[in-house]
Amino acid sequence: MRKPIIAGNWKMNKTAAEAQAFVEAVKNAIPSNEAVDSVIGSPTLYLEKMVSDREGTELKVAAQNCYFEDAGAFTGEVSPNALGDLGVDYVIIGHSERREYFHETDEDINKKAHAIFRNGMIPIVCCGETLEQREAGETAEWIKGQITNALKDLTEGQVSELVIAYEPIWAIGTGKSSSAEEADETCGVVRETVRELYNGATADAVRIQYGGSVKPENIAEYMAKSNIDGALVGGASLEAESFLKLLEAVK
Numbered sequence: 001m002r003k004p005i006i007a008g009n010w011k012m013n014k015t016a017a018e019a020q021a022f023v024e025a026v027k028n029a030i031p032s033n034e035a036v037d038s039v040i041g042s043p044t045l046y047l048e049k050m051v052s053d054r055e056g057t058e059l060k061v062a063a064q065n066c067y068f069e070d071a072g073a074f075t076g077e078v079s080p081n082a083l084g085d086l087g088v089d090y091v092i093i094g095h096s097e098r099r100e101y102f103h104e105t106d107e108d109i110n111k112k113a114h115a116i117f118r119n120g121m122i123p124i125v126c127c128g129e130t131l132e133q134r135e136a137g138e139t140a141e142w143i144k145g146q147i148t149n150a151l152k153d154l155t156e157g158q159v160s161e162l163v164i165a166y167e168p169i170w171a172i173g174t175g176k177s178s179s180a181e182e183a184d185e186t187c188g189v190v191r192e193t194v195r196e197l198y199n200g201a202t203a204d205a206v207r208i209q210y211g212g213s214v215k216p217e218n219i220a221e222y223m224a225k226s227n228i229d230g231a232l233v234g235g236a237s238l239e240a241e242s243f244l245k246l247l248e249a250v251k
């Protein structure tokens, strides 16, 4: 039985005061870690404060990106070693916004996945197709390629631990969510790819999230599907009340 994981991705939103107020508002209402992993992906600036503010609660903290080298002359980059040292739990990598606007490649994402494990954190690896690819019937092949490249040279143990977020690009921030059936089918492609690359036990262990216009009103439909173990949520994770409703729906 895979434990559900709900991760909010704040993207480039909130001030320090707003981030602090959010943690204050949710911290006593986060469900037990035994029922669900509750994660907030905060802008880098607030990670240290988030980690200290959530102390003694079940809230986990994710970074939204990191570099693949631990240290060195990489001006402006975020060290995975520093993130691990701060006590960050997860790092989101390969989000379609990073692939599109910051030219992140499959190879970068794979190097980042290794760096994140090396520093004691867990990657949330994103994948997803464009509307054109879906309409051309290329979704399965595209997703298979993204996953194969992202997981290169990771061990069975690492893949069993990581999280894969399937986010159709056309459903992100558009209000146009994928149907639960379509989402489950493509999450099934992700799981099948892990089975082919590794084995049945690893495919059964890896947790797969759906992301794209998930909200309290529709999360139950996704969570009812056999290949969907959680959600990566943008807009509906920004307000404490809405985030708590998402957790409530799955615990």
Ligand SMILES: O=C[C@H](O)COP(=O)(O)O
Binding pocket: 009, 095, 167, 171, 172, 173, 174, 175, 211, 212, 213, 214, 232, 233, 234, 235, 236
């Ligand atoms: O990382 C989250 C996704 O990009 C989904 O964003 P959204 O829930 O605002 O559609």
